[in-house]
Amino acid sequence: MAKRAAPEVNAGSMADIAFLLLIFFLVTTTIEKDKGLLRSLPPIDDTEYEPPIIKQKNLFTVLINRNNQLLVEDEEMPLEDLRQAAIDFLDNGGGTNPAGESCDYCKGERDESSSDHPDKAIISMKHDRETTYEKYMDVQNELVAAYNFLREREASRLYKQYYPDAENVYSAMLEEKEKNQFSKDETLNERIETIKNLFPMKLSEAEPDKT
Amino acid sequence: MSKFRKKEKGELPAISTASLPDIVFMLLFFFMVATVMRDSSLMIENQLPSADQVEKLKKDRTIFIYAGKPSSQYKQFGVEPRIQYNDAFITVEDVQPSIYQGISEMNEELQSKVVVGLKVDKNTNAGLVSDIKQELRKANALKVMYIANTKTEE
Numbered sequence A: 001m002a003k004r005a006a007p008e009v010n011a012g013s014m015a016d017i018a019f020l021l022l023i024f025f026l027v028t029t030t031i032e033k034d035k036g037l038l039r040s041l042p043p044i045d046d047t048e049y050e051p052p053i054i055k056q057k058n059l060f061t062v063l064i065n066r067n068n069q070l071l072v073e074d075e076e077m078p079l080e081d082l083r084q085a086a087i088d089f090l091d092n093g094g095g096t097n098p099a100g101e102s103c104d105y106c107k108g109e110r111d112e113s114s115s116d117h118p119d120k121a122i123i124s125m126k127h128d129r130e131t132t133y134e135k136y137m138d139v140q141n142e143l144v145a146a147y148n149f150l151r152e153r154e155a156s157r158l159y160k161q162y163y164p165d166a167e168n169v170y171s172a173m174l175e176e177k178e179k180n181q182f183s184k185d186e187t188l189n190e191r192i193e194t195i196k197n198l199f200p201m202k203l204s205e206a207e208p209d210k211t
Numbered sequence B: 001m002s003k004f005r006k007k008e009k010g011e012l013p014a015i016s017t018a019s020l021p022d023i024v025f026m027l028l029f030f031f032m033v034a035t036v037m038r039d040s041s042l043m044i045e046n047q048l049p050s051a052d053q054v055e056k057l058k059k060d061r062t063i064f065i066y067a068g069k070p071s072s073q074y075k076q077f078g079v080e081p082r083i084q085y086n087d088a089f090i091t092v093e094d095v096q097p098s099i100y101q102g103i104s105e106m107n108e109e110l111q112s113k114v115v116v117g118l119k120v121d122k123n124t125n126a127g128l129v130s131d132i133k134q135e136l137r138k139a140n141a142l143k144v145m146y147i148a149n150t151k152t153e154e
Helices: A014-028 A077-092 A134-162 A170-180 A188-196 B002-009 B021-033 B072-077 B092-104 B106-111 B126-138
Strands: A035-040 A059-064 A070-072 A122-127 A204-205 B060-069 B082-085 B089-090 B115-121 B144-152
Touching: A014 A077, A014 A204, A014 B021, A035 A134, A035 B115, A059 A077, A059 A134, A077 A122, A077 A134, A122 A134, A134 A204, A134 B002, A134 B126, A134 B144, B060 B092, B060 B126, B072 B106, B082 B092, B089 B092, B089 B144, B115 B126
Parallel strands: A059 A122, A122 A204, B060 B115, B115 B144
Antiparallel strands: A035 B144, A059 A070, B060 B082, B082 B089
């Protein structure tokens, strides 16, 4: 039999089919882009014990009422000032830590009536049940921002030479840790721990009153 | 008239569209790889609050809990904020078993590192959130992530 060339198949509709599939995927799928504030909750502890005595000056109280107003250290404060107030409180360094060392890296005013040492400084926030979640998140965000600002500052003081191009040294370090999560870099982890210990995040939340 | 004639003479051949499917398939594969299927349909309004100190979420070890007012199609559930897990509304008491169930469905090596992602509508009362958190503490799932939109710096 004589060989005949197979007739060319019209592939004009192929594009249409592919478009159909493409549009299906565009509609039914999402690109994951979830980000958020990572926080740890305190475990429930049943053991009865005397709560440690915390000096009033080492406690930075933030209250949010049901009308979303802020009461910081018994004074009403707009949200915009909260970050700076928290930084001033944490960075004060007026006294010594439990080990008796004074805070030599603090750049605060060393006010006798404010916190002794970042080790001892505790931020306590309390909100009403009627507070909106948005306001709650705003406040959390500002407080975390205060810690991050100070950690960032210490990181650039201590480790700037390793990250000369990085704008934010601390986040550059965290990013690097994220990248080599399968191969542990001891020195990097140690450095991150050092920064975290300089300004330990002591942010406690009180349960809202049941009313 | 003769002007038009001239044009017809030097007519261009039809442009081949044979590579169009290839291009579209390329796009298709990109979307298939880069995206995931929507896993649960939201029965609540879910406008996330915004924050600028956000961290990335590790998807593989996260259990999501949604909370907010029932959206317009689910008006029969009232206007009070509700909690949603997977595809159903749950009460505060159900949070604990739901978390246990979610943990048991996860990879074994990730079970101890579980993070609970809270996707809460920004107009919800913070009291509901603290109820959920109390339940999470009881369930010993202590890492939470308040999921938020990234705020752009002005």
